[in-house]
Amino acid sequence: MSGPLRLVPGEGDCLPTLPRPRGGPRRRPSWAHDPIDELAERLVEPVAAAVHPYEVAALLESDGLTGDQITERYARPDLFTLAEDLYERVPRHYPEPPPAPDPWRPDPLRCAVRGLVFALPGLAYVLAAGVWRGSADVTGLIVCALAAWAWNQALAHRAYLRLASGGPAAAGRTLRVGAPVGALGAAVVGLAVSGPGAGAAFAAGQSCYLAAATVLLVLGRERVLLLSLSPVAAGAASLLVWRPWPPLALALLLATAALAVGAAGHAVRTVLKKQGGAGTAPPLLRSLPYGLFGLAAGVLAALAGAHDPRSVVVLTLSMGFAEWLLYRYRSLAVAALRSSATPRGFALRAGRTLALCLGAYLAPLALGALAAGAEPAPVIGLGAVAGSPSPGRARPRRGRRSRAARGA
Structure with a gap:
């Protein structure tokens, strides 16, 4: 019986057909399902926002997970091993903080x-x-x-x-x-x-x-x-x-x-x-x-x-608009700080904002000088010096800082 089985011609050319189980394809047995997948699906948001497996371990401990559950249900030797497994399975996703109120809203x-x-x-x-x-x-x-x-x-x-x-x-x-x-x-x-x-x-x-x-x-x-x-x-x-x-x-x-x-x-x-x-x-x-x-x-x-008293009158009348532009620049500078990823990116955004606000102030200042009959060049020069917003005065409220702020 240990040798090869010789098949008689015409008989045994194919293996007998095995009967299939009734009721459709067989389901995966419950013992083969990994319960860690269910745990990861239930805790996907806090685990995705974690920055270290220890944070996941603290989350599991606060969730009431006991040592017996870790060893019997999840088949892991301890809490930290289970936390590392969850940390590796769930991709990192850090949600953006909610928009903070604008401290420089004009x-x-x-x-x-x-x-x-x-x-x-x-x-x-x-x-x-x-x-x-x-x-x-x-x-x-x-x-x-x-x-x-x-x-x-x-x-x-x-x-x-x-x-x-x-x-x-x-x-x-x-x-x-x-x-x-x-x-x-x-x-x-x-x-x-x-x-x-x-x-x-x-x-x-x-x-x-x-x-x-x-x-x-x-x-x-x-x-x-x-x-x-x-x-x-x-x-x-x-x-x-x-x-x-x-x-x-x-x-x-x-x-x-x-x-x-x-x-x-x-x-x-x-x-x-x-x-x-x-x-x-x-x-x-x-x-x-x-x-x-x-x-x-x-x-x-x-x-x-x-030299020309009318130029001082034009400058004095423009102070209200200059005050509004100053607050507007600081508001846009805070928005640039929050949306920038590097200090260089923030510097570029703040520079463009400064040029935009300064141009928005000098253009009507020149028109006002022309309307008053004064020379626009001295008025524009004095307005550019005295009306330039100060970048160092914009201070956002306390809260979660952007990456540019942490890098600076």
């Missing part, structure tokens, strides 16, 4: 109000025309304005830093000391240049108003500042019909300065009552470049005004 109404509070103070010089006498008073007003502008730019920068580190109370303490010192210093400069007289008095009022306006703008009281300018705006509007008497014009100017100073004092007292940490006081020299920039911008504006 507010058109607020930008319009800030544009008005930048433009309306110029009406005070129209209303007070004839108060000062001679070139000494005019020079004293200009020098006083430049000193106040430089000081208030540095003070605003320092107050914003204190606001970010210690809250409104810390910013209020900075403004409570810095604003009166700056107003007194600018008034002394104006007095030293123009000498005693009406020009020095106007310079003192100008210094007080600029210090109060800085306080209100830093603390977000733009509408209150706009209301304080209503006496000057009403007096300037009356010039279309008749010129107010000098005592009435002086009373309107004093009312505006008094309203602004009173509102600033009330705002500082309000924020000082709020709870907040002391924060870390930044070095004084850190705010020096901002003061120098304010001084340089003021000198350039004064030179442009001496």
